[in-house]
Amino acid sequence: MKLYSYWRSSAAYRVRIALNLKQLSFETIPVHLLKDGGQQHSAEYQQLNPNQLVPTYVDAEFSLNQSLAIIEYLDEMYPEPALLPEDPAAKAQVRSLALDIACDIHPLNNLRVLQYLTGPLALNDDQKTEWIHHWLHTGFSALEQRLQTTAGEFCYGDNITLADLCLVPQMYNALRFKLDTLEYPTISRIYHHCQQLAGFALAAPEQQSDAQV
Template sequence: MIRLFDYYRSSASYRVRIALNLKGLDYERVPVNLLNNDQKSDEYRASNPQGLVPMLEIDGAQLTQSLSIVNYLNGVYPDPPLAPSDPVAAAHVRSMAQVVASDIHPLNNLRVLGYVSDVLGHDKDTRARWYAHWVHEGFEALEQLAIRHGGAYLSGDLPGLADLCLVPQMFNARRFDIPLDDYPTLVAYDAKANALDAFQAAHPDRFD
């Protein structure tokens, strides 16, 4: 049994749900409500000391950090691949994924936004400007990388690592009313990925 501990609107959890679906793997979802601080409970931290989502229980292991989980799934279940076989093309896919997973998302996740407002005392408008700044900075670069290195999907001939990072970030951008007119390539890749069953089944609207 594969068990995914996740929060339905967590971008990192959303990525892993997509990856599991792309690999055709059945799993049991274990909700962890971040708004109720379930992730900070002693019971959860005993398994995941960082107190974050997602966490995947698989093959007798408890795996954390979304891209680490995705890389594990891609290694153990290689078909369909989540990155091209060509080393250079694969490096470009990983780079595009990291723009989202390392540069945009960590600065805009729930705990960081909470710190900006609750601890540093910034108002709602300042928090919104903070969020928008990092999204635009990341998307401006990612748009150009997508033009240069994208294929049928952002990850190449098949949907993969870059797509499963892009789609949750686009969902969040829309949720926070970030204009996307300047990123037509990203919008097109997001729409194409979201037309696939694996992405639709992972969408936050399917859960609560």
């Protein structure tokens, strides 16, 4: 299996964690989001992924975009360790925590949005940072509140779930943008705990072959 990935992409990072936790070996194909005007916009890549975003997962069967769809697919095909609880109500809460991040935080601070802010809208650096922090604080405040009732060692109880696979890349992103995370002790605790685990550590941006550090 292959993963079209960019080291700093949060969405690709989520899938890398899933692949590692399930001990699946995969080939990383780097798509540089900034080089050549963005390699994700090349005709070849667009054919594979019309959204011109990373990641794209490719196996013998098909190619698939959207990180959460990829992770749910992997979880069905390679059930160990499970990334979703079996109980429907618990599963729903995990999906909802994951979507809190994947729908309501991440898309607003994605590269293409920041490029629109500084390009067509001509925002300056301070305005761009305010935008980024605004949506991170909005989302993290809600997430921190929800975790008070759902979290154990991880986002939902004491097992790693899909929600943790979303939390870690989002927190990585927040730290990269120098967000003050003192108000989010539960998010921070889960983030640091996950970082100790090999599946998460090996998926980190700096560990990727295309990392520029």
